[in-house]
Amino acid sequence: MTIKLLKSSLLFAVITLSLSFTVNASENLKSEVEKSYNSYLKDLFIHFHQNPELSLVETKTAARLAKELRLVGFEVSEGVGVELNGFAPNGIVAMMKNGNGPLVMMRADIDGLPVAEKSGLSYASKATQTSPINGDQVPTMHACGHDVHITSLVGTARYMASIKDQWSGTLMLIGQPAEENLLGAKQMMDANIWKTFGQPDYALAFHVTSSLPSGVVNVIEGTPFAGSDNLDMIIHGVGAHGASPHAGKDPVVLGSQIVLALQTLVAREVSPRDPGVVTVGSFQSGSIHNVISDRAELKLTVRNTSLETRKILLDGIERIAKNMGRVAGMPEDKLPEITLISSTPPTVNNAALASRLKSLWIDNMGDEAVWSMEPRGMGAEDFPYFTTDPKIKSVYWAVGGTSASDWAAVQNGEKSIPSHHSPYFKVEPESVKLGVESTVLALLELMPKNK
Numbered sequence: 307m308t309i310k311l312l313k314s315s316l317l318f319a320v321i322t323l324s325l326s327f328t329v330n331a332s333e334n335l336k337s338e339v340e341k342s343y344n345s346y347l348k349d350l351f352i353h354f355h356q357n358p359e360l361s362l363v364e365t366k367t368a369a370r371l372a373k374e375l376r377l378v379g380f381e382v383s384e385g386v387g388v389e390l391n392g393f394a395p396n397g398i399v400a401m402m403k404n405g406n407g408p409l410v411m412m413r414a415d416i417d418g419l420p421v422a423e424k425s426g427l428s429y430a431s432k433a434t435q436t437s438p439i440n441g442d443q444v445p446t447m448h449a450c451g452h453d454v455h456i457t458s459l460v461g462t463a464r465y466m467a468s469i470k471d472q473w474s475g476t477l478m479l480i481g482q483p484a485e486e487n488l489l490g491a492k493q494m495m496d497a498n499i500w501k502t503f504g505q506p507d508y509a510l511a512f513h514v515t516s517s518l519p520s521g522v523v524n525v526i527e528g529t530p531f532a533g534s535d536n537l538d539m540i541i542h543g544v545g546a547h548g549a550s551p552h553a554g555k556d557p558v559v560l561g562s563q564i565v566l567a568l569q570t571l572v573a574r575e576v577s578p579r580d581p582g583v584v585t586v587g588s589f590q591s592g593s594i595h596n597v598i599s600d601r602a603e604l605k606l607t608v609r610n611t612s613l614e615t616r617k618i619l620l621d622g623i624e625r626i627a628k629n630m631g632r633v634a635g636m637p638e639d640k641l642p643e644i645t646l647i648s649s650t651p652p653t654v655n656n657a658a659l660a661s662r663l664k665s666l667w668i669d670n671m672g673d674e675a676v677w678s679m680e681p682r683g684m685g686a687e688d689f690p691y692f693t694t695d696p697k698i699k700s701v702y703w704a705v706g707g708t709s710a711s712d713w714a715a716v717q718n719g720e721k722s723i724p725s726h727h728s729p730y731f732k733v734e735p736e737s738v739k740l741g742v743e744s745t746v747l748a749l750l751e752l753m754p755k756n757k
Contacts, residue, residue, distance in 0.1 A: 332670040335746065339461070339739045347461050347742075350374070351735045352429045354453040358418025358446040361484040362438045367416050367456070368396040371481045374460045375400040378467040380479065383503075387483070387493040393438060397494040398481030399503055402467065407475025410752050411506035411698075412462060412745060413689065414455035415485035423447040424729040449731045450486065451514035451707060458512075458741030465746050475753040478506060480692075488534065488650045491691035500696075508659070508752050509693050509700040512741060516723050517682075518706030519713035520734040523667055523744050524677045525703040527660045529611040531653035532581065534686030535620060538647055539564075539604040539627060541591075542640040548596035557602035558591050560634045564627050564642070565589065565604070571622040576615055583609035583684050584619060609684035611652045650688045656699040663701055666751050667744060685726075701748075705741050707733030 359367050372382045380400035387395025396416070420437060422445035423430045433446045459479055466477055484490030500506075518524055541561045546554025568584050576582040584606065591602035606623070610616045627642040667676045693700040708716070708723055715721045724730035 332747075335670075335743055336739075338465070339742050339746075342461055342464065342742075343736070343739050346464075347457055347738050348735055350460060351453055351457040351738055354456050355448050355735075356429055356431050357433055358431055358448045358453070359416075360420060360435055360438060360444075360446055361417040361487045361489065362390060362393040362396070363435065364396045364417050364483045368398055368481060368483065371416065371456055371460070372398050372400075375463050375479060378464050380463060380467070386497060386499060387490070388496045390484070390489060390493050391438070395493055395497070396483040397490065397497075397499075398479075399494075399499060400463065400479040400481075401476065401503060402463075403476045404470050405474040406756060407473075407753050408507035409476045409478060409504050410749060411478040411480060411509045411692070412459065412749065413480040413482055413509070413511040413692065414459035415452050415482045415490065416456050417452060417483055417486050417490070418446050419449045419486055419727060420444040421447040421449045421727065421729050423449070425724075425732040426730075427732055447729065447731075449728065450726045451516075451731075451733050451737075452485070454514040454705070454707065454733060454735075454737050454741055455512070456481065457738045458745065461738060461742035462745045462749070465742065466749060472755055473750055473753040474756045476504065477749065477753070478503060485688055488536075488648050488686065488688040491650075491688040495691050505696065506692075506698055509689075509698045510702075510745065510748055511689050511700075512703045512705050512744065513687075514707040514733050514737050514741065515704045516707050516726060516731060516733055518677070518679075518704060519708050519710060520706050520737050521710070521740060522675055522677055522706035523671070523703055523740060524679055524706070525655070525660055525664050525667070525701065526678050526680060527655055527657040528680070529652050529654050530681060530702050530704070531687040531689070532583075532609040532611050532684040533613070533616055533650060533652035533690075534684075535608040535616070535649045536647040537606040537608065537623065538645045539606065539623075540643040540645075541602040541604065541627075541631070542636060542642070543598070543600050543602065545600035546598045548598055551598060554598045554600075555634055555636060556598050557600065558598075560630060560636075560642075561589060561591065561602040561604060563634075564630050567626045567630060568606075568623060571619055571626070575622055576618055580615050581609070581611050581684060582615050582619055583607070584623065585609075609686065611684075613651065650686055651690045651694050653687045653690050653702050655701050659699050660701045660703075663703070663748050663751065666747055670747055671743070703744065705737055705744065707737045709734050
C-alpha cells in the first residue's frame with residue numbers, strides 16, 4: 307500500500323491510496339485496516355472523543371467529517387435536513403458513483419451527550435457546550451460510542467475509495483445528527499433526501515456496544531432496537547387546602563391511579579410473547595406541603611417491537627387516562643391531556659439480508675467473531691426513519707467495544723461494565739477496526755464488481 311500524505315494547518319489526510327487487496331483475502335483486509343488504524347484512524351478517533359457536540363449543534367463534528375470524506379473523493383453535501391427548533395441542520399450526505407450497480411447507504415450518527423466524563427481515560431473529554439435545550443453551559447461526552455461510528459465511517463470511505471476496481475455501484479455515506487434525542491433521521495428525511503440523492507437499494511448501520519467484547523460483531527434477523535414514543539401527560543385537578551381535600555380534586559391521587567393502571571397494559575393487554583414497556587419517568591405536582599395543586603405532569607416512555615403492540619399501548623394509555631379522569635369526577639374539558647413529544651418505529655432487520663451478511667462475516671472473520679445474541683433491553687434508535695417508509699432492505703448490527711481483559715473480569719464476576727450514557731462509559735478505540743472491516747465486507751458483498 308502506498309500512501310501519499312499532505313499536511314494542512316489543521317490536519318493531514320490521505321488523498322492517494324493504492325491497495326493490493328481482494329475481498330477473499332480477509333487477512334489482507336485485517337492487515338490494511340490495522341495499518342490505517344495505527345497511522346490515522348486512532349488519532350482521528352481521539353479527536354472526535356475529545357470534542358463531542360450535543361444533538362442539533364454538532365457543527366464542528368459535521369464539518370470535520372465532511373472534510374475527511376471530500377479528501378478521499380466523495381461528493382459531499384452539508385447542512386442536509388430541515389431547520390429544527392430554530393437550529394440549522396447538520397446532516398451530511400457523501401456520494402461516490404463507481405459504475406453501474408446498486409445504491410447502498412451506510413449511516414453513522416455523530417452527536418454526543420450532556421455528560422461529564424469520568425472514565426479515567428487519558429484522552430477523556432473535558433469539553434463543554436451551550437445546551438440547545440436550556441442555554442446552560444454543560445459538559446459533553448461521547449457516552450454512547452458515536453465517536454467509533456464516525457471514525458469507522460471515515461475508515462470505510464478511505465478503503466472504498468481506494469479499491470474502486472473491486473466494486474460497482476453508488477456508495478452513500480450519511481453523517482446523521484441528533485440521534486440521541488431521536489430527531490436527526492427524521493430531520494434529514496423531511497428534506498426529501500431520497501428525491502435529491504436517490505433512494506438506496508440497501509441501508510446499513512452499526513452500533514458499538516460495551517455489552518460485547520471487542521472483536522465481536524452481533525447480528526440478528528429480528529428487531530435489534532425497539533420503537534419508542536415519549537409522551538407528556540397533563541392531569542388537571544381542583545386546587546384546595548391540604549386540610550380540606552374534600553373541597554378539591556387531587557391530581558396527585560388521580561395521577562397515582564393512572565400510573566398504577568398503566569401497568570396493566572403490558573401485564574394484561576399485550577401478549578406475554580410480545581415485548582412492551584410503559585415507564586413513567588417523571589411525576590411533578592405542587593410545591594408546598596399543605597396545598598393540593600390543580601395540576602400534575604407525567605412524562606412517559608413507551609417501548610415496543612411491533613407497530614401492532616405500539617397501537618395497543620398508545621390507545622390504552624389514552625383510554626386509561628381519560629376514563630380515570632371521569633372516575634375522579636372531572637368534567638370533559640378537564641380530562642387528562644396527552645401530547646406525543648417524539649417517536650421512532652422499531653428497527654427491524656431484513657431477515658434474508660441479515661442472514662446473508664452473517665454468513666459473509668463468519669466466512670471472513672470466523673465463527674467465534676460473529677454472535678447472534680438477542681437484545682436484553684428496549685433501547686431505541688431513529689435509524690428506521692431511513693428504512694420504513696418507503697421500505698428499504700436494511701441491517702443494523704452491533705460491534706463489541708469492551709476490552710478482552712475487562713470482559714474476562716466481567717465473566718469472572720470481578721467487575722461490571724458501565725452502561726451507555728454513563729459518565730464511566732468507555733469502549734476500546736480498536737473497535738473502530740472491526741467497524742471498518744465488517745462494513746467493508748458488507749459493502750463489497752452488496753456491490754460486486756460487474757464482470
